Amino acid sequence: MKKILSAFLAVSMLFSLSAQNSPARRAYVDFVVIPSHSDAVYNLGDAAALKVVAQAGGKGLENVKIHFTAGPDRMPADTSGVTTFCNGEALLSFGTMTQPGFRYCKLSFEVEGESYREEMKVAFAPEQIQPTIANPADFDAFWAKTLKQAAKVPMEVEIVPLPEKSSDKVKVSMVKIQCYEKGNYVYGYLQEPNDGLKHPVMLHPPGAGVKRINPTPWFAQEGFITLTIGINGIPMDATDEEIKAKQVELNRGDYAYIGLESKEQYYYRKVYAALVRCIDFLVSLPNFDGVNVGVTGGSQGGALSIVAAALDPRIDFLASFYPALCDLSGYAYGNRAGGWPRMLAPGSKRELSVSVDQMFETLSYYDVLNFARRIKVPGFYSYGYNDNTCPPTSVCAAINQVTAPKVIEITPSSAHWRFNETNVRANAWMRAQCK
Numbered sequence: 001m002k003k004i005l006s007a008f009l010a011v012s013m014l015f016s017l018s019a020q021n022s023p024a025r026r027a028y029v030d031f032v033v034i035p036s037h038s039d040a041v042y043n044l045g046d047a048a049a050l051k052v053v054a055q056a057g058g059k060g061l062e063n064v065k066i067h068f069t070a071g072p073d074r075m076p077a078d079t080s081g082v083t084t085f086c087n088g089e090a091l092l093s094f095g096t097m098t099q100p101g102f103r104y105c106k107l108s109f110e111v112e113g114e115s116y117r118e119e120m121k122v123a124f125a126p127e128q129i130q131p132t133i134a135n136p137a138d139f140d141a142f143w144a145k146t147l148k149q150a151a152k153v154p155m156e157v158e159i160v161p162l163p164e165k166s167s168d169k170v171k172v173s174m175v176k177i178q179c180y181e182k183g184n185y186v187y188g189y190l191q192e193p194n195d196g197l198k199h200p201v202m203l204h205p206p207g208a209g210v211k212r213i214n215p216t217p218w219f220a221q222e223g224f225i226t227l228t229i230g231i232n233g234i235p236m237d238a239t240d241e242e243i244k245a246k247q248v249e250l251n252r253g254d255y256a257y258i259g260l261e262s263k264e265q266y267y268y269r270k271v272y273a274a275l276v277r278c279i280d281f282l283v284s285l286p287n288f289d290g291v292n293v294g295v296t297g298g299s300q301g302g303a304l305s306i307v308a309a310a311l312d313p314r315i316d317f318l319a320s321f322y323p324a325l326c327d328l329s330g331y332a333y334g335n336r337a338g339g340w341p342r343m344l345a346p347g348s349k350r351e352l353s354v355s356v357d358q359m360f361e362t363l364s365y366y367d368v369l370n371f372a373r374r375i376k377v378p379g380f381y382s383y384g385y386n387d388n389t390c391p392p393t394s395v396c397a398a399i400n401q402v403t404a405p406k407v408i409e410i411t412p413s414s415a416h417w418r419f420n421e422t423n424v425r426a427n428a429w430m431r432a433q434c435k
Contacts, residue, residue: 029056040122040412052090060088066109070094073102073393074337100128121385129396133329134364150273170217174236179277180270188229191220200292201282204228205304210247231271256341260354263365275308292434300324303368310371317433319380319426322390325368326398329360339394369398378405380429384414
């Protein structure tokens, strides 16, 4: 009996200690930043302000200083200040804009030795943001010539089933497709609904980087035959050592700077042409429904989605998320953000192999903004104001050029990522485009 009682007391003490030391279910300091305009959009000349609501252990902060700096999107700060929390709230007025664009506010405060930081951007007349990049007179002729040359290259294809990556719902295969010129290949994953039926096809280009990519079976689960590709000539079964060697070969990953000497030599020429070859492959599949062709991606993939839809009339719809490569000459104008890879951004130490004028002459044939002008099919476009990788100034400048039907899904608080709710709406929109 004594042993039972002792054991009971020991267990009771453990439960008591566990309860006394149970981890907190929320952060001790909790705060939210709210623009004075609920949609974070202001008219030119309006004063932008943020309300910061913060608590520590459930008590509103009192007499805690909050520091802030502010300026135009991705540019040096032109405003700074300090204010104090009162009853858990602080109001930061951080200036205005007289030209269409975005303005950021970076804030920080300290509680019991811990620092808390946030950055938020707001928009000023974003629908009025216009391009800085030139629109070459021979743009269409250049790309017609490029695609005509690329079409002469035989479409040699290798498909290797990957049962270990497949499921009862999705069949996954490795794919190798020759494109642009003999010996140049695009590698990727083909993901097909495993039901024996015919389906729409979807091209899924990648984000930036010389890296390994993974299958994306969720589009196939939604009923799309999907080709997820890399763009840097890396087989899907490449070793880590082979990928590292490719990174070194491609300017240590800075491939966006390769071939700036001329439009004929630029790195992305073969990439853009390969998008059309990928569509050639997809529409050749026996389980293609013969009608519906889409393209979707984010960041560099969002850029390539716009490019593909502009170059290939077989594409019926696109969904582009925070596209890169937009309005690349922005930083050359001194107080204006340009798109990824942010050429000439303040503080950049990147040495150029060509003059600035030559660089932007070449890039004008590749800037996504000039492809956006030529979109003729419905599109779903989404981005966040807080994106510092693909600044919203550059993204807006491109989307504003689209005259085809478009749905624009903006989540001001998101940065270079998106909420699952946005994915759900985008997928539903893409399904609705299918005939």
